[in-house]
Amino acid sequence: MSGVAPPLDRRALGLALTRIANIRSADALAAAGDPPATQARRIGLTGAPGAGKSTLAGRLALSRLDRGRLGVLAIDPTSPKTGGAILGDRIRMDDLAGSENLFIRSFGSRSAADGLTDNLHELLETMDRFGFDEVIVETVGVGQAEVAARTQVDTLILVIPPDAGDVVQAMKAGIMEVADIFAINKADMPSAAKMAIEVKRIIALTHRGHDGNDGDGGGGWVPPVVLTSQADPDSIVQLSAQVDRHAEWLRASGEQAARALARRRYWLRRWLERNAQQIIDREPAAFFEMPRAQQMTTLLEQLGRLPGGGVV
Amino acid sequence: MKHGEFTERPSGLPPPRMSPVSATGIPVPTSVGPGAVHPDHIGAPGEYPFTRGIFPDGYNGRMWTIRQYSGFGTAEESNERYKFLLAQGQTGLSVALDLPTQCGYDPTHPMARSEIGKVGVSLSNLSEAEILFQGLDLAKISTSFTINGTAAIVYAMYLAVADKQGVPRDKLTGTIQNDILKEYVARGTWIFPVKPSMRLVADSILYSNDVSPRFNAISIAGAHVRDAGCTAAEEMAYTLANGLAYVDELQARGGDVEKFAKRLSFFFYVHMDFFDEIAKFRAGRRLWAKLMKERYGAIDPKAQHFRFGVVCGGSSLVAPQPYNNVIRVAVETMAAVLGGAQSIFTCAFDEAFQIPTETSAELAVRTQQIIAFESGIGRTVDPLGGSYFLEQHTDRMEEAITKVMGEIDAYGGVVRAIEEGWIQMRLAERGLERKLKADSGESVIVGQNHFRREGEQIAVGDVFTLDSDRRAARAGEIPAGAGHAQPGGRRHGAGAADRGGAQRPREPDAAPGRLLPCLCDGGRDGVRPEEGMGRVQGAGEPMTTQTTERPLQGKRILIGKPGLDGHDIGAKIIALTLRNAGAEVIYTGLRRSPEQIARVAVDEGVDALGLSILSGSHKELVVDVFACLRELDAADIKVFVGGTIPHPDQQALRDLGVAGVYTADMPLADVVAALARALS
Ligand code: B12
Ligand SMILES: Nc1nc2c(ncn2[C@@H]2O[C@H](COP(=O)(O)OP(=O)(O)OP(=O)(O)O)[C@@H](O)[C@H]2O)c(=O)[nH]1
Ligand SMILES: [Mg+2]
Numbered sequence: 001m002s003g004v005a006p007p008l009d010r011r012a013l014g015l016a017l018t019r020i021a022n023i024r025s026a027d028a029l030a031a032a033g034d035p036p037a038t039q040a041r042r043i044g045l046t047g048a049p050g051a052g053k054s055t056l057a058g059r060l061a062l063s064r065l066d067r068g069r070l071g072v073l074a075i076d077p078t079s080p081k082t083g084g085a086i087l088g089d090r091i092r093m094d095d096l097a098g099s100e101n102l103f104i105r106s107f108g109s110r111s112a113a114d115g116l117t118d119n120l121h122e123l124l125e126t127m128d129r130f131g132f133d134e135v136i137v138e139t140v141g142v143g144q145a146e147v148a149a150r151t152q153v154d155t156l157i158l159v160i161p162p163d164a165g166d167v168v169q170a171m172k173a174g175i176m177e178v179a180d181i182f183a184i185n186k187a188d189m190p191s192a193a194k195m196a197i198e199v200k201r202i203i204a205l206t207h208r209g210h211d212g213n214d215g216d217g218g219g220g221w222v223p224p225v226v227l228t229s230q231a232d233p234d235s236i237v238q239l240s241a242q243v244d245r246h247a248e249w250l251r252a253s254g255e256q257a258a259r260a261l262a263r264r265r266y267w268l269r270r271w272l273e274r275n276a277q278q279i280i281d282r283e284p285a286a287f288f289e290m291p292r293a294q295q296m297t298t299l300l301e302q303l304g305r306l307p308g309g310g311v312v
Numbered sequence: 313m314k315h316g317e318f319t320e321r322p323s324g325l326p327p328p329r330m331s332p333v334s335a336t337g338i339p340v341p342t343s344v345g346p347g348a349v350h351p352d353h354i355g356a357p358g359e360y361p362f363t364r365g366i367f368p369d370g371y372n373g374r375m376w377t378i379r380q381y382s383g384f385g386t387a388e389e390s391n392e393r394y395k396f397l398l399a400q401g402q403t404g405l406s407v408a409l410d411l412p413t414q415c416g417y418d419p420t421h422p423m424a425r426s427e428i429g430k431v432g433v434s435l436s437n438l439s440e441a442e443i444l445f446q447g448l449d450l451a452k453i454s455t456s457f458t459i460n461g462t463a464a465i466v467y468a469m470y471l472a473v474a475d476k477q478g479v480p481r482d483k484l485t486g487t488i489q490n491d492i493l494k495e496y497v498a499r500g501t502w503i504f505p506v507k508p509s510m511r512l513v514a515d516s517i518l519y520s521n522d523v524s525p526r527f528n529a530i531s532i533a534g535a536h537v538r539d540a541g542c543t544a545a546e547e548m549a550y551t552l553a554n555g556l557a558y559v560d561e562l563q564a565r566g567g568d569v570e571k572f573a574k575r576l577s578f579f580f581y582v583h584m585d586f587f588d589e590i591a592k593f594r595a596g597r598r599l600w601a602k603l604m605k606e607r608y609g610a611i612d613p614k615a616q617h618f619r620f621g622v623v624c625g626g627s628s629l630v631a632p633q634p635y636n637n638v639i640r641v642a643v644e645t646m647a648a649v650l651g652g653a654q655s656i657f658t659c660a661f662d663e664a665f666q667i668p669t670e671t672s673a674e675l676a677v678r679t680q681q682i683i684a685f686e687s688g689i690g691r692t693v694d695p696l697g698g699s700y701f702l703e704q705h706t707d708r709m710e711e712a713i714t715k716v717m718g719e720i721d722a723y724g725g726v727v728r729a730i731e732e733g734w735i736q737m738r739l740a741e742r743g744l745e746r747k748l749k750a751d752s753g754e755s756v757i758v759g760q761n762h763f764r765r766e767g768e769q770i771a772v773g774d775v776f777t778l779d780s781d782r783r784a785a786r787a788g789e790i791p792a793g794a795g796h797a798q799p800g801g802r803r804h805g806a807g808a809a810d811r812g813g814a815q816r817p818r819e820p821d822a823a824p825g826r827l828l829p830c831l832c833d834g835g836r837d838g839v840r841p842e843e844g845m846g847r848v849q850g851a852g853e854p855m856t857t858q859t860t861e862r863p864l865q866g867k868r869i870l871i872g873k874p875g876l877d878g879h880d881i882g883a884k885i886i887a888l889t890l891r892n893a894g895a896e897v898i899y900t901g902l903r904r905s906p907e908q909i910a911r912v913a914v915d916e917g918v919d920a921l922g923l924s925i926l927s928g929s930h931k932e933l934v935v936d937v938f939a940c941l942r943e944l945d946a947a948d949i950k951v952f953v954g955g956t957i958p959h960p961d962q963q964a965l966r967d968l969g970v971a972g973v974y975t976a977d978m979p980l981a982d983v984v985a986a987l988a989r990a991l992s
Contacts, residue, residue, distance in 0.1 A: 010914050011945045018868060018917030050732070083862050084891035090912070091901040098911065105915055108896045 006131070008069060010103065013130050017105055020122050025274035026306045028119060036128035040071070040135045043243055044153035046115060049141030051159040052185040056228060057138045058093030059236045060243075061102060068133030071103045073124070075117045077140045078108040085109070089138055103132075111274070114148035115139040118274070121267045124152065150178040151266035154259065155246045157181045157239070159228075160199060162192035177206055180223055181242050187227035187235060200225050221249055275303055325753030328762045335585035335755070336543040336592075338708045341701075348704035353598075357693040361601040363594050363706065365652045366617045370693025375403070376648075377655035378680045379456060379621065383408035383433035384667050387443035390433040394448065396670065400677050405448070405455040405486075406657060408432035409466070411876035411927060414501040415903070416462050423905055426932035427876050431667065432458075441469040442476060451479045455486035456531070456621070456655075461503040463490035464516045471524065487528040487577060487621075490516060493554040496730050498536040498739060500878020500902050506731050513558065514565040521572055531621065532558065533579040537735075539626040540881040541743030544585065544592040545709060549716030550735065551578060552599060553726040559608060569608045573615035580620055582644040582651075583628040587705050589644070590696065593620070593651030595710035622648045625659025632977050633759030637661035638675065645683050649690050656680055664976070665958045667928070740884040747885055751979040760977050862894030863988035868918045872900045872909040874937060877927035882955060882976065886922065886983070893984045906933060910940030913949055919991055920971075921949050926956040934968055950990060954983075 023031050043060070045053045054074060061072050074089035085108035093104050107117040116139060117123070127135050139149045150156055158179035182203070184196045207222050224242050228235040250256040279302050287295060334340050355361060358368030367373050380397055382405075383390045394405055409432040411417075412424035419428050419436050428434050435441055445455075450473065459466045467488045474484055492509040495502040502509065513530065520529035534551030542550070555576065562572050578596075582589050600618040604610040624644035629637040638661045648656050658676040660668035668676065684690060696702045723729045730736070749755040756762050871887045873880060880902060887897045898916055900909055913921045921941075925933055934953060941947050953965055954974040962973045971990050974983050 010911070014914050014917035016917075022866065078896075079891065082892050083865050083894045085896045086887055086891050087896055087898045091899065094900065094904070094908065094912070098908065103915055104912075105917075106896075106898050 008100065008103065008130065013103065013126070014105075016126055016130075017123055020119055020126055021107060021110075021117070023119055023122070025118065025271065025278065028122060028271060028274075029307065031122065033125075036125050038131075039128050040124075040132040041247060042124065042153040042155070043134065043136045044139065044149045044156040045136060045159055046139040046149045046156065046179075047141065047159035047185075048161065048164060051141065051161045051164070052228075052230070053138045053141065053159050054089040054092035055230050056157075056159055056183060056185060056236075056239075057089075057136050058096050059230060059233075060240060061093070061104075061136055062096050063233075063236045063240050064134060064243075065099055065101055069101050069103075069131055071105065071127050071132045071135040072138065073105050073107060073120075073127070073135060074138040075107045075109055075115070075120075075140050078110050109140050115142045116148055116152065120152060121263075121270070147178055148266070151259075151263050154250060154256070155180050155243050157183050157243075159183045159185050160195060161186050162189045162195045164195070176202055180221065180246050181239070182223055182225045183228045183239055184225060185228050187229040188231050192227055192229075196225050196227055221246065221253070221255075272303070275306060279303065325761060328753065328756040331754075334588045334705075335583070336545045336588045336709070336712060338545075338588070338705065338712060340587075340705070344700040344704055346700055348700045349698065350703070350707065353707060354697060354703060357697070360605070360613065360616065361598040362616070362618065363598045364694035364697045366597065366619065368693065370652070371649075371690040372693070375684065375690070376653055377404040377454065377621075378402045378677060378684075379404040379406045379655045379657050380673060380677060381406040381408050381458065381623070381657050382668075382673065383410075384431070385429040385433065387433055387435070387440040389429075391444055391446055391448075393670075393673075394444075397673065397677065398448075398453075400674055401681055402677055404655060405453055407444070407455060407457045407459075409457070409459055410434045411501070411878070412436070413466075414459060414461060415876050416503045417876065423876060423903070426929040426936070427927060430928045435466065435469065438469055438472055441466075441473050445473050445477075449479070450474045450477055451483045457486070457488045460489050460492055460495050460499070461501045461509075463488045464512060467516060467520065467529070481524045482526065484524045485526045487531045488516075488520075489533060489579070490530045491533045491554065491558075491579075493557060493726065493730060494533050494536050494550070497550070497735050498540045498881075499533075500880060506727055510557070510561045510727070511565070514561040514567065517558075517562060517572060517575070518565060518567050521567075521575055525575070528575050528577040530558065530575075531577045531579045535579050535581040535623055535626070537739060538581040538583070540739050541627075541746045542739055543712075543742070544583070544588045545712035546716050546738075546742070547580060548592050548596045548599075548709075549713045549720070550726070551580070552596065552603070552713070553717055553720045555600065556603065556607075557726050559604075563608075569604070569610050570612050570615050573604055573608070573610050574612065574617070576619075577654075578618060578620035580622050581626050582622050582624045582648045583626070584640060584643065586643060586647050587702060588709070589647035590651045590702060591705040591709040592713075593648075593653065594694075594702075594706045595713055596620075597652070598706075599710060599713060619654050621655035621657070622651075622653045623657040623659065624648055625663050629659055629661070629663040630757055630760045630977055631664040631975065632764060634661050634664065636759045637663060638679065641676065642679050642683065645680055646687070646689060649683060650694075650696055652694060665956055740881065740888065743881040744885045744888050747980060751981065761979075863984055864890055864991070865894035867895045867920065867991055868898070868916060869895050869920045869922055869987075870898045870900065870909070870913050870916055870918045871922045871924060872904060872912070872937075873902050873924055874904055874906050874909055874933040875925070875927055875929050876903055877925060877929070878902055879924075879926035879955070882926065883924035885980070886924065886954060889980045889984060890922075890987070893988070906936035906940045910937055910944055910946065913941065914944045914946045918949060920952060920987065922952045922954065924955050925953060928956070930955065930957055930961060931964060931968075934965055934970060938969060952987065952990075 020031070045057050047053055057072050057074065061070050064070060072093065076085055076087045076089055078085040087106035087108060090104050090106050109116070110118040112118050124135060137149070137153055156179050158176070158181070160182060162184065182199050184192050184199060186192060203223055203225065207220070226235065226239045226242055228239050250259070276299065279299060287298070332340060354363050356368070357364040357370060358366065378401065380402055382393050382397060384393070410429050411427045411431060412419055412421070413432065413435045417424040419434060433444060435444065455470065457463070457466050457470070470484070471481055474481060490513055492502060492513050496506060504512070517529040520527050532551055532555045534547040537550050538544070538547035555578070558576070559569065559573070563569060597618040601616040604616045610616055625637065625641050628640055628644065641658050641661070645656060645658055658679050660672035660676045662668055662672045689695065720726050720729055723734055746755070750757055750761055753761050869890055871883050873883055883899065887899045891897045898912070898918070900912060909921070923934065923937065930953060934951070937951065938947070941949055950971045951969065952972045952974065953970050957965065957973055957975060965973050972986055974986070
């Protein structure tokens with residue numbers, strides 16, 4: 001609980017997030033600083049465009065406000081053509097009564113192609129420094145590639161609309177395997193129940209070996225399937241309860257530590273990827289005429305010269 | 313007070329040319345011969361399928377109703393204006409209501425504060441309704457109300473006033489718009505989610521059919537989507553599709569098509585492409601009759617009749633060289649008459665920047681009277697019927713309409729298309745397209761993009777001002793705490809509509825003075841189907857001239873709609889334009905308070921806050937937004953304003969600290985350049 005935290009300085013946080021979102025990848029390492037002392041619990045919402053992620057994020061946030069200071073970071077796609085973006089997620093959340101304890105913030109995906117945004121890691125750490133107890137991250141609505149979201153959050157909720165039969169088939173191999181909770185959303189629509197059955201069937205296939213939906217007897221986590229609808233407050237309460245149950249499991253099973261480690265690995269990998277990409281994209285054709293080994297050496301040298309990059 | 317002068321840049325565009333394609337996109341031949349006419353498509357006036365009109369004698373039996381949309385300030389002021397208009401020869405009333413009344417806010421609600429009586433008359437209780445119609449005989453005059461979200465309540469008030477006047481309810485004539493579907497798409501005064509709203513609409517229609525059988529309890533309107541930017545064919549297609557959705561709902565609620573269909577009426581805009589407009593009405597009339605007969609088996613010709621009112625002007629009217637608007641409205645009125653409209657509202661020449669003054673309103677009435685009684689074009693029913701070109705154009709228009717209706721069907725029907733924001737998205741794209749065509753000079757707007765002299769100075773007659781003392785006095789008379797809604801309270805109303813099942817609206821006799829609160833308390837947390845912005849990802853992209861240029865790269869800009877203003881097409885166009893210029897744009901959606909907007913600006917860490925205001929409340933709202941920003945220690949955020957800002961007010965806003973004011977006649981490229989300069 002955030003009882004001890006000083007009142008939220010929204011202006012300072014708003015500006016800090018803008019600044020950090022704009023930090024070039026080359027400077028990210030230097031700007032990162034030490035990891036914050038405490039960390040907010042991170043809940044991710046991902047799923048296809050229009051699945052209802054934003055609507056659900058708003059409701060979930062509201063129902064969890066009693067747990068302390070809560071942030072929502074919502075990511076919308078940046079147009080590769082213009083570099084601009086319409087950040088429309090929060091429109092779905094602003095109808096909810098505002099609260100001193102609730103902070104909603106939109107981001108463009110910028111150069112990130114994984115459903116997240118550049119510097120998300122640093123942005124989340126900023127939220128930690130401002131004393132947030134929980135942060136909900138809404139990814140860009142992408143089909144199945146956003147496994148990256150997995151590493152950034154503690155609990156990943158996959159939001160599935162009722163009429164996404166084909167999509168679910170396609171997702172089997174990717175995100176379906178890493179989500180912690182499945183929300184079959186828009187449950188007010190008739191096809192939702194059928195979709196829930198289908199998803200449960202796929203979960204049973206992918207999580208073979210564990211026991212029933214409610215148990216984690218074997219130590220494993222079997223993702224629950226929750227029917228949710230904006231019109232049904234009880235369904236949000238149920239979803240929220242599953243989030244708590246998952247948090248408890250993470251703690252008890254030791255999985256928490258494994259995920260923290262995965263997150264550190266991921267951060268480093270992203271840092272390298274982004275910087276390497278920028279360097280490689282800048283190289284003229286002549287660079288690629290050089291022997292491969294020499295290309296590699298040059299690349300590594302340049303990486304090493306980046307601010308803070310010598311560490312790598 | 314006089315309007316100021318504005319100095320404009322010359323357009324610098326190539327000379328205009330005549331397009332071989334009509335405004336709605338139908339190819340127009342240079343010459344047409346008799347082979348183009350299919351006699352069996354046409355029929356006779358007064359006969360199925362009514363291409364040539366629903367009455368055999370056209371306007372000889374009954375002249376169209378001259379019905380000027382009017383209302384502002386207090387009930388007393390509007391009552392005076394109605395009497396003035398009737399004295400000028402107007403033949404029906406059309407009540408414009410203020411936004412608090414339309415959106416279901418009590419006048420004492422903070423969201424209503426700056427909007428009371430601004431763009432329509434404030435009608436928050438029965439005594440105001442009584443004053444509004446004082447000295448007007450409801451047995452003789454027909455009254456049309458542009459009211460939707462709170463239509464059932466206003467209708468109840470009208471019945472109550474009639475009761476008090478001793479006028480039998482079955483003598484009442486007039487219309488409540490009561491068309492909720494297009495509110496989500498284009499007009500913005502919805503209150504509840506789509507499905508319970510549909511039920512309320514259907515129930516109020518069925519109730520009205522029983523107690524006031526000569527009253528039109530719905531006017532299915534295409535006007536608003538049209539004015540927001542869609543084509544004539546889309547206007548008719550969306551409207552017919554909505555009409556079918558209502559018919560389905562009415563049948564589902566137990567209505568008899570032979571009965572309720574007689575009281576369905578329609579409402580459209582008339583813009584400048586003369587033959588598009590005439591053909592649109594002829595094709596629409598034919599299509600509706602066919603649908604009613606073939607799909608629903610309606611036998612009574614009256615249940616097949618497509619009766620419609622029109623408004624001439626709207627977004628075809630612009631601020632530069634405003635007197636040109638008189639000519640536009642005259643041309644459009646002729647199209648309406650030749651298309652067979654049952655009632656006509658002509659916009660005043662100052663439409664583009666203010667509520668009409670008495671003078672401009674009078675000129676608008678005169679325009680109709682000149683066409684009605686001097687030109688003689690209404691003597692013969694459908695005088696252009698049989699014209700090779702018009703009949704061909706009508707057929708092609710019908711095809712275009714049918715095509716769009718097919719697309720809606722393919723999407724899964726109009727309710728779904730609205731709930732998922734699909735039509736809204738199409739509309740925003742169209743709005744942007746229309747604006748870009750005007751900016752490039754491809755579509756000609758005389759006096760705005762073409763034929764505009766450098767340094768041209770235009771004095772625009774009188775400025776419309778409201779008597780704010782009278783409004784304030786009126787607001788003060790309302791006892792505080794008389795059961796208003798709790799801000800943020802919600803759902804009761806929607807729940808009631810859900811549960812209301814078979815119930816009909818409450819007997820108006822029992823209605824207490826204050827009816828709005830029960831609606832005001834309603835579920836504002838439903839869907840926000842009016843937005844659909846998140847998914848307009850490809851619209852207008854890349855902009856004609858800005859493929860590689862990203863003048864606003866890296867800037868974060870919030871576009872806010874403060875107050876109850878529902879005009880959102882400009883805000884969406886600007887949002888898309890800024891996005892195309894490289895900015896990250898956050899759009900608040902409709903009906904946000906200054907507090908909410910300031911807070912979002914702070915939380916989002918934006919570089920600029922752009923307010924889009926067309927409700928006439930710009931001064932109050934801007935003052936409030938600045939106050940809220942200061943409160944949040946964010947007075948340094950640059951604030952820009954766009955919308956309907958009359959000239960004298962533009963300087964006033966700058967004096968308040970606004971960094972720039974932009975209006976519809978400015979090319980988008982100039983707006984982007986100005987913002988880029990201000991933010992660099
Ligand atoms: C189209 C229109 C409508 C449509 C709106 C469709 C929609 N979804 O937007 C419909 C038919 C629904 C409508 C309804 C009403 N309307 Co209307 N409408 C107009 C009209 C004809 C054109 C407005 C328009 O869309 N222009 C085109 C757009 C693109 O321009 P724009 O919004 O100004 O935006 C441009 C610039 O201003 C600028 N901009 C805008 N915002 C911003 C923000 C930033 C940051 C920047 C940089 C730039 C910028 O860029 C845009 C692109 O060029 C005007 C009259 C006219 N001819 O101008 C009346 C007008 C605005 N309406 C008016 C009124 C009163 C109403 C009603 C309230 C009437 C009533 N009593 O019911 C209703 C209810 C609407 C509501 N819920 O609020 C009045 C307002 C009077 C006033 N301000 O004093 C006007 C002026 C007509 C009149 N003279 O009476 N309307
Ligand atoms: N029927 C129904 N519709 C819903 C529900 N929740 C959301 N919607 C609608 O679904 C549409 C998309 O909702 P969003 O919350 O914007 O979906 P999203 O997944 O965030 O969309 P993107 O961010 O664009 O990918 C909107 O029209 C919502 O009104 C629900 O519970 N039931
Ligand atoms: Mg979203």
